[in-house]
Amino acid sequence: MKGFLIVEYMHTHSEVVTIVNEVIETLNERVAGYSKAADHVKEANLAKIFSDNVKQSQKFIADLMPFSDVDSPEEIGKGPMGTLYQGWMNLKERITGYDTDSIIGDCISGEEAGIKVYQGSLKDGDLP
Secondary structure (H helix, E strand, O other): OOOOOOOOOOOHHHHHHHHHHHHHHHHHHHHHHHHHHHHHHHHHHHHHHHHHHHHHHHHHHHHHHHHOOOOOHHHHOOHHHHHHHHHHHHHHHHHOOOOOHHHHHHHHHHHHHHHHHHHHHHHHOOOO
């Protein structure tokens, strides 16, 4: 037989819901992190950037909710690692006095963690 056998892998509905919920969980963590950063940073321009990131995340959540199996993003909540990280961030920021460089560093760390979740979600490339 000449030619190639092409096998196309498609995610099941359940797998898509799981992936979407994981991304929404990550976005919930992003909303919490940037909200906190906006509240504690002293520079108005940074507070606006952080607030814009909150709004962006909320829009992404709204876009993904039709693919979830829950009624609201609050039902998904934040993951245990996100909650642990938020606790660490709270402690560290109290010690540093909400230092701008520390807040920015925490935001960068959060973004890097979020990128890993997105990359993992998109690795197969066959999500609807």
